[in-house]
Amino acid sequence: MAKKKKILVVEDETHLAKGLMFNLEREGYDIVVVDNGVSALETLGGDHFDLVILDLMLPKLGGLEVARQIRAGNIRFPILMLSAKSTDKDRQVGLEAGADDYLTKPFHLPELLLRVKGILRRWEWYKQPALDQERFHFDSMWIDFSTGQALGQGGEFFLTTKEALVMKLLVGKKGEVVSREELLEKVWGYDPGTETRTVDNFVARLRKHFEKKPQKPEHILTVREKGYQFVADTPE
Template identity: 50%
Template structure:
């Protein structure tokens, strides 16, 4: 499991430092967020093998962060940390979608065992790519199964939402996908949802995969209607 990337969401600096040190001693890579808002930005930006999430956070609390993570990715492993020991608090955390729950203060040995156990179990239920292999277009190669891509910008990790968007485009190669279809396929949003999220994702796709993002040849806008993916521009 060495090298697996963990997101620690903890606003108390002395606790965060200790946990980061011990996780890194075990060979994990650790990113740290000190607020719920920062955690959500980081989760949407890159994939993590595990999110360790404190309940009491400034701004958006851990319960709401967990709920939002779970809405976007039902398979993201989440270990919740809390100073609350009452059963109703534990139930609230688990109801929000946490996979496991650890009450402060906890022993370091128990914490590390929980982490190892969750990472081991997560391998059993992360998404499988049924028959999905490498998809190539232009100078790019995308591995949907392992959420990796080789692009003109170098090798990159893809988030779960980015994979969902790419899968939708690849399956409908050459066809126009409406905004409503993409919002439903990627985010599960209602067709009439007003959001700039989709547009921001298209900007990101173009930065990743287009030689000239300002003049895309693969991820095209169909004005007033939606978007279209073109694998071989010269064939259109």
């Protein structure tokens, strides 16, 4: 039997925490609940977890700060934020603090469960070694998929979680065409808020990092009406 996925639920509303625990356990996950930010970081430091479901309004240490601290130690660890703050600005702040996904309260149970499943699936896929070594070299640049660090045209920098996921998918299938739909499914998990244009925007950002002339890309190529293709070697 496969090992149960372990999820840390950080929620100070006892009712909500209990309800989440009940449902997630029914789905076959192993659940630990804590009610404040400080315990969340302690618990995460002391045990292995596959996902954290994080409320924003938490006693002692707020959810945003918890997310930032998790990101400071591990830039890939999956975080699902759950908050009553529902404006676009709140969502943006949450995602910038390091959340992989942001769900507003009140939420629909099936949607929550789907998102949890989606994040875990992407995480599994990301963890699979798609390459012989974690540091992938091309041209005179490199990307370290385990740390998210990369050397681009402008020097060393850190890729965001989603940028790293897009690059990993493209590099893992180098030479092949990857469709926008596949990118959306694997990287965004079909978040209802994302459109196929989002992929194009991300690719534009990645080209700025890795292309000498972003207007005339040599590595991340657009294949008309099909998607994108990664080419490691530049034509002589």
